[in-house]
Amino acid sequence: MSDEAYDRIRNAIVTGDLAPGERVKDTELAERMGLSRTPVREALSKLAETGLIEAKPGVYTRIATLDKDEVARTLAVLKALDELAVRTGTPNLTAADLELMREINEEFESAVARSDVQAALEADDRFHAIPIAAAQNPLIARVMDQLHPQIHRILYRKFSTLYGAQNTGGHHRDLITILESGDAEEAAKRSGAHWVELGGLIDELFANAELTA
Numbered sequence: 001m002s003d004e005a006y007d008r009i010r011n012a013i014v015t016g017d018l019a020p021g022e023r024v025k026d027t028e029l030a031e032r033m034g035l036s037r038t039p040v041r042e043a044l045s046k047l048a049e050t051g052l053i054e055a056k057p058g059v060y061t062r063i064a065t066l067d068k069d070e071v072a073r074t075l076a077v078l079k080a081l082d083e084l085a086v087r088t089g090t091p092n093l094t095a096a097d098l099e100l101m102r103e104i105n106e107e108f109e110s111a112v113a114r115s116d117v118q119a120a121l122e123a124d125d126r127f128h129a130i131p132i133a134a135a136q137n138p139l140i141a142r143v144m145d146q147l148h149p150q151i152h153r154i155l156y157r158k159f160s161t162l163y164g165a166q167n168t169g170g171h172h173r174d175l176i177t178i179l180e181s182g183d184a185e186e187a188a189k190r191s192g193a194h195w196v197e198l199g200g201l202i203d204e205l206f207a208n209a210e211l212t213a
Helices: 002-015 026-033 037-050 068-092 095-113 117-134 138-157 159-164 168-181 184-207
Strands: 053-056 060-063
Touching: 002 026, 002 037, 002 138, 026 037, 037 053, 037 138, 068 117, 068 138, 068 184, 095 117, 095 168, 117 138, 117 168, 138 159, 138 184, 159 184, 168 184
Parallel strands: none
Antiparallel strands: 053 060
């Protein structure tokens, strides 16, 4: 039940059903989601550790606001971990892995074309999960999974702006080509460039006050 509560509350934060800055109470949230109070309370505690919940004991528990500096720090860590995963995972990728990445990217581009935010984000995650898994380092996967929701909730809110301003499908195709060549350093560099570009676009949204709570 605790895991279910955690997943459902995290998803609600990512999709914006629970908005940045919104105050929450475990009793009200449990009733709203049809869950017991104890697993909801445990889930909120775990989400506070990931930075999605802000809590001041006896004062408030609220959905974390979108903070430019915090987002920048999160992106920097994700970029570093992604580069490490791609660099170490490239030699382990098989032809079947690369073919699966192509198929997933087709799903991703189809989802983007029909503005299906959830399907696009899920496909993007599955695409990048392949070289991450090939790195054979569970710690990388675990930390990235913990940090991704911080960025996903921005992607969810500004899907058309962020995916419309960069050819993510094209980036995926370029990355597959480099991975196929076996050039691990170039693949890591190309993958890292994607995070830099995304960070620049998110900075513009903050500058234009488009990510205010």
